[in-house]
Amino acid sequence: MVPRPYESKRPSDDARMSRLAWVMRPIFVALVGICLISAVWGGLMRAGVMWPALYAPHWAPVAAGLHSALMLCGFFGTVIGVERAVAVKHPWAFGAPLASALGGVLLLNQQYAGAADAFVLAAAVFLAVNTRIVWRQRALHTGVLWVSALVWLLANLRFMFMGLSETIFEAWFAILVLTIAAERLEMARMTRLSPLAQTGLLLILGTLALGIVLTPSHAPVGGLIYGAALVMLAAWLGVFDVARRTVHSHGLSRYMAVCLLSGYGWLAVSGLSWIAQAQGVQVRDAALHALGLGFVMSMVMGHAPVILPAVARVKLHFDARFYVPLAALHLSLLVRLGLGAFDPKWKALGSGLNAAALALFVITVVSAAWAWRKRHGGAQPGRLSRRHS
Numbered sequence: 001m002v003p004r005p006y007e008s009k010r011p012s013d014d015a016r017m018s019r020l021a022w023v024m025r026p027i028f029v030a031l032v033g034i035c036l037i038s039a040v041w042g043g044l045m046r047a048g049v050m051w052p053a054l055y056a057p058h059w060a061p062v063a064a065g066l067h068s069a070l071m072l073c074g075f076f077g078t079v080i081g082v083e084r085a086v087a088v089k090h091p092w093a094f095g096a097p098l099a100s101a102l103g104g105v106l107l108l109n110q111q112y113a114g115a116a117d118a119f120v121l122a123a124a125v126f127l128a129v130n131t132r133i134v135w136r137q138r139a140l141h142t143g144v145l146w147v148s149a150l151v152w153l154l155a156n157l158r159f160m161f162m163g164l165s166e167t168i169f170e171a172w173f174a175i176l177v178l179t180i181a182a183e184r185l186e187m188a189r190m191t192r193l194s195p196l197a198q199t200g201l202l203l204i205l206g207t208l209a210l211g212i213v214l215t216p217s218h219a220p221v222g223g224l225i226y227g228a229a230l231v232m233l234a235a236w237l238g239v240f241d242v243a244r245r246t247v248h249s250h251g252l253s254r255y256m257a258v259c260l261l262s263g264y265g266w267l268a269v270s271g272l273s274w275i276a277q278a279q280g281v282q283v284r285d286a287a288l289h290a291l292g293l294g295f296v297m298s299m300v301m302g303h304a305p306v307i308l309p310a311v312a313r314v315k316l317h318f319d320a321r322f323y324v325p326l327a328a329l330h331l332s333l334l335v336r337l338g339l340g341a342f343d344p345k346w347k348a349l350g351s352g353l354n355a356a357a358l359a360l361f362v363i364t365v366v367s368a369a370w371a372w373r374k375r376h377g378g379a380q381p382g383r384l385s386r387r388h389s
Helices: 011-046 060-065 067-088 091-108 112-136 140-162 166-191 195-214 219-240 251-278 284-311 320-337 344-376
Strands: none
Touching: 011 060, 011 067, 011 091, 011 344, 060 067, 060 091, 067 091, 067 112, 067 140, 067 166, 067 284, 091 112, 112 140, 140 166, 140 195, 166 195, 166 219, 166 284, 195 219, 219 251, 251 284, 251 320, 284 320, 284 344, 320 344
């Protein structure tokens, strides 16, 4: 991650944030791990994977009922919050990921009111963080990041007052979609986007926002617009993203491009599924998980070799092993969303393979970190450039 214009560059800030990150790292690892494991476990139960009672924890039914909140707010909210807090280099910014992670833990303990309060607090602090970012750097991509934070706050306020509903997923997913779009827009500046391309992206994101607004009161229309926006965004990214060029390179740059381009394919699948769902076709699982697993997790896998050294000070030795969990993720999604659409047993199998692919990715990251330490004798990791794809 190269220093961004909205990052503080004072040495005292760097030293202070390094000490704070060192202290907070095990806390966040534990909290993020709890949210992720419980969310995955709950998702498997929802997909029909049956566990022997001996191995089912007491919180498993709660995790099944709140799978989306645990994954989207507890896990992803915390991960994105940590990345943004490290970028702005202000200790108070860690309040956002800490509150979102604690919200996930409160959910597991059935403290629903406290969890909702924690999620709203997390989003409010996160919005303040992004407001500071926009103040430091007025650009299109920072504006999109600010909008994503505002959407999260409004969605969490709705969760606080109205509870979990089917129509809240559009808003929660939009936070991730907008964040990824902003990151790719920042990278796309290398290709010198034309004003027409930038205007097109803004229209697409505006369409996405319109779908979110209409869904609670006019679900079929809102779902149709939301799905169309996802398809258009996939097309825009496929045409204008720098990954279209770097896929022809080598090493880490090519791996990241493969992750991104394959994720854009799943983004289009999700959009088409959302459109079909709005027309009464029962493809809800495809709409949600082509987006959450196919698109978002592909982005996570692609950026992890660069983000982890910058955020967690964990440097990775990159090699072909990273392609294995990526391929496993996509193949498992084909089983779940393809064969699983016709047979619940295939859906359960595909879901189990989804979880196995995520576990394999974690193992890959740990082994890559160990390989780097073995090669370099445990030296302190430096910064890696993010301009790979």
